[in-house]
Amino acid sequence: xKKYSPKTLIKYLIKEFSISLILITIIFLxxxxxxxxxxxxxxxxxxxxxxxFLITTFLLTLIKIPSLLISISPFIxxxxxxxxxxxxxxxxxVIPFNLAGLSNKFIILxxxxxxxFIGLLLILIISPISAELSKYxxxxxxxxxxxxxxxxxxxxxxxxKEKKNNKSFIIRxxxxxxxxxxxxxxxxxxxxxxxxxxxIERIDAKSTIINNYKWKLQQAKKISxxxxxxLKIFFHESNINLEQLKKIFTNSSIFSIWSVNKQLKNIRExxxxxxxxxxxxxxxxxxxxxxxxxxCISSLFTLNIRARLNNFIYIFFGxxxxxxxxxxxxxxxxxxxxxQLPLIFSxxxxxxxxxxxxxxxxxxxxE
Numbered sequence: 426x427k428k429y430s431p432k433t434l435i436k437y438l439i440k441e442f443s444i445s446l447i448l449i450t451i452i453f454l455x456x457x458x459x460x461x462x463x464x465x466x467x468x469x470x471x472x473x474x475x476x477x478f479l480i481t482t483f484l485l486t487l488i489k490i491p492s493l494l495i496s497i498s499p500f501i502x503x504x505x506x507x508x509x510x511x512x513x514x515x516x517x518x519v520i521p522f523n524l525a526g527l528s529n530k531f532i533i534l535x536x537x538x539x540x541x542f543i544g545l546l547l548i549l550i551i552s553p554i555s556a557e558l559s560k561y562x563x564x565x566x567x568x569x570x571x572x573x574x575x576x577x578x579x580x581x582x583x584x585x586k587e588k589k590n591n592k593s594f595i596i597r598x599x600x601x602x603x604x605x606x607x608x609x610x611x612x613x614x615x616x617x618x619x620x621x622x623x624x625i626e627r628i629d630a631k632s633t634i635i636n637n638y639k640w641k642l643q644q645a646k647k648i649s650x651x652x653x654x655x656l657k658i659f660f661h662e663s664n665i666n667l668e669q670l671k672k673i674f675t676n677s678s679i680f681s682i683w684s685v686n687k688q689l690k691n692i693r694e695x696x697x698x699x700x701x702x703x704x705x706x707x708x709x710x711x712x713x714x715x716x717x718x719x720x721c722i723s724s725l726f727t728l729n730i731r732a733r734l735n736n737f738i739y740i741f742f743g744x745x746x747x748x749x750x751x752x753x754x755x756x757x758x759x760x761x762x763x764x765q766l767p768l769i770f771s772x773x774x775x776x777x778x779x780x781x782x783x784x785x786x787x788x789x790x791x792e
Contacts, residue, residue, distance in 0.1 A: 434527065435535055442536040445509040446501070446543075450494075453501050457493050461486045468566075488562045491555035492678050495547050495712070500747045502540050502716045506723025507743050509536060514727060529728050530787055537720040537783075544713025548682055552709055556681040563679060583609070587664045592625070593617045596663075598633070609633040612642065614661060625649065628659055638663050682709055700768065704758060707772040715776050721783030722746060750779065 465482040494501075513519055513532070522532055585596040599611035612633045616625040626649040630642035645659040680688045685706045692699045726742045754775040761771025 431527070431531075434522065434531075438532065438535040439539055441512070442505070442509045442539060445512065446505040449505040449508055450501055453497055453504075454490065454494070457490065457497070458486060461489055461493070485562060485565060488558045491551055492559055495552060495555060495709075498544070498547060498712065499715050499719050499750070502543075502719040503723055503747055504740075504743050506536060506540075506720040507726055507739050510724055510727035511739060519728065529724070532728065533721060533724045533787060537717045540716040540720050541713045544716040548709045548712055553681040553683055556679055559678040582611075585665055588619065589662070589664050591619045593619055593621050594663075595621075596665075602632070607635045609635070614642075628661070630659065638665070678705070680705070682706065700762060703768055704761075704772055707769055711773055711776040714780055718776070718779040718783040721786050722779070725786050750775065753778075 462483060465485050469478065469482050510532075519529070519532065523529070582600070583598045585594075585598075587594050587596070593616075595615040595617070597613045598609040600609070602608040602610050610632050612628075612630050614628040616627070617623060618625065626647060628642060628645055628647055630645040632643050634641045634643070640661040640663050642659040642661060643657070645656040647654045647656055647659065680702060685702055689699045689702050692702065723743070726739060726746075757766065757771045757775050760766045761768040766774070
């Protein structure tokens with residue numbers, strides 16, 4: 426029997442696991458492309474698109490792929506691990522590794538370490554690209570929305586643009602009061618004609634209370650070309666509802682991991698704590714550890730059992746495990762949002778538990 430060095434065996438494991446990873450990734454991406462394409466077609470079917478309809482919707486679907494790939498990467502790695510170890514068992518490759526003096530730990534650690542490295546690539550390289558593509562995606566979707574609203578946040582405040590009743594409005598608010606999106610302070614509304622060429626009037630107010638599409642401006646001052654008038658209360662009917670207003674703060678997918686601290690500072694200066702950014706940032710940081718753990722967990726269904734089960738049973742175990750991990754993660758984060766747990770701890774605790782479980786599985790995988 427030819428004797429192979431550990432280096433040769435490491436290369437073999439990396440090659441075989443990479444083949445499984447590519448295959449499972451293609452399957453998942455195909456499903457994502459199909460479902461996302463259908464969603465885009467439904468959204469754009471009644472829109473006036475100048476370019477080719479199918480090409481436009483398909484390109485927008487492709488733009489979403491990097492962010493979706495990061496989101497489902499734990500499931501991809503889990504099923505890749507299961508598929509990889511099933512192949513090894515069916516080819517009776519585990520016993521020769523053991524006879525060569527290499528335990529199951531070796532067979533697990535090589536793909537797990539590669540998965541950890543893949544996690545680093547996802548957060549350091551793919552996530553910034555995903556953030557830029559998400560920004561472009563939001564701009565395109567907004568262009569074809571029912572209104573022409575634009576929402577941005579900058580060092581000078583929260584800026585909104587909208588068109589309504591043959592008028593154009595530019596709205597600026599200084600900050601959100603006490604993390605409450607329905608309450609804005611120091612707001613200014615500039616009114617123009619439909620093409621922003623002729624100024625009509627300006628409304629200044631100390632505070633604003635938003636109820637659906639109705640904005641109640643308090644202690645307001647109305648300034649036009651010819652007059653200036655103080656108003657105790659002024660009502661502005663807007664096309665922008667409260668959920669749209671929240672989205673500019675809570676859409677964490679458009680922020681790169683490299684700029685998240687700057688964005689957090691900017692958002693907090695506007696009066697919002699930035700829970701979603703903190704959650705997104707820490708979920709990215711924990712991703713390599715989670716991907717490492719997925720390979721360890723996948724070995725429990727395969728190498729530990731050793732029995733040759735039906736492939737559907739392996740798929741069933743994988744689906745149940747994925748759903749359980751996703752549910753526990755969402756439950757923990759929900760407890761963090763509600764204040765029952767420290768927010769950052771609530772994001773990391775599922776990964777920590779899974780890592781401990783994975784390390785335990787490695788310890789017992791000696792034979």
